[in-house]
Amino acid sequence: MINNGVPLPPTVYPLAKGRVWAMLAGSLVFVAAGIAFLVVHSTVKMTVAGALAVPFFGFCAVLIGRRLLRGRPELVLDDAGVDHVSLGRFGWDEIAAVRIREQRVRNTSQRFIELVLHDPDAYLARAPRLVRSTASMNARLGFGPANMATNTLPVPPEAVLDAMRHHRPGLAVQH
Numbered sequence: 001m002i003n004n005g006v007p008l009p010p011t012v013y014p015l016a017k018g019r020v021w022a023m024l025a026g027s028l029v030f031v032a033a034g035i036a037f038l039v040v041h042s043t044v045k046m047t048v049a050g051a052l053a054v055p056f057f058g059f060c061a062v063l064i065g066r067r068l069l070r071g072r073p074e075l076v077l078d079d080a081g082v083d084h085v086s087l088g089r090f091g092w093d094e095i096a097a098v099r100i101r102e103q104r105v106r107n108t109s110q111r112f113i114e115l116v117l118h119d120p121d122a123y124l125a126r127a128p129r130l131v132r133s134t135a136s137m138n139a140r141l142g143f144g145p146a147n148m149a150t151n152t153l154p155v156p157p158e159a160v161l162d163a164m165r166h167h168r169p170g171l172a173v174q175h
Contacts, residue, residue, distance in 0.1 A: 011077040011166070012073045013076070014074060015085075017068065020064060020067060020152055023064050027057045027058075027064060028061055031058050033050075034050040035050065037053065038050035038054065067085070075148065078167060079167055081095075082095070082115065087115075087146055088127065088128060088131075090123075090146070092171070093118075094122075095116065095171070096116045096172065097116040097172035097174045098113060098114065098161060098171060099113075099114050099173060099174040100112070100150075100158070101114045110149065110151065111150045111157055112148060112157075113157050113160055120145050124145050
């Protein structure tokens with residue numbers, strides 16, 4: 001939003017490094033447990049669990065480690081749009097609405113900020129490979145392709161939505 005002819009400065013959210021370090025440690029613990037299962041391999045279930053855990057959590061650890069080393073902000077909001085480290089850049093005109101979503105798995109839940117897009121297919125055509133590869137799974141869960149995990153942000157999702165509305169007054173927020 002331009003205030004008296006002067007654009008607002010960007011709102012910059014750095015990576016919540018403490019949380020992300022904890023995620024890296026958790027992934028490495030699961031890699032170690034998977035290796036232990038493979039070494040012990042006393043049952044077929046343990047061997048299969050180890051064979052699945054090591055590559056999956058190893059891949060997670062690599063992605064998390066890259067994020068820690070990257071050094072760029074997690075999220076930047078400005079008068080032109082939204083720039084997310086994993087999702088890429090969105091102009092405000094691409095975003096129909098925003099909403100906070102929650103995915104529950106057993107006793108835990110994960111909160112996301114979903115960008116509801118006017119043309120999700122146009123975004124998917126330019127989206128990073130990881131986003132494209134998870135888009136069909138997100139669709140089956142009832143999510144669109146542009147979802148920002150809030151556990152890597154240093155503020156609650158409500159604060160991000162407030163900042164979005166500050167930069168884009170009239171932005172639709174769905175509940």
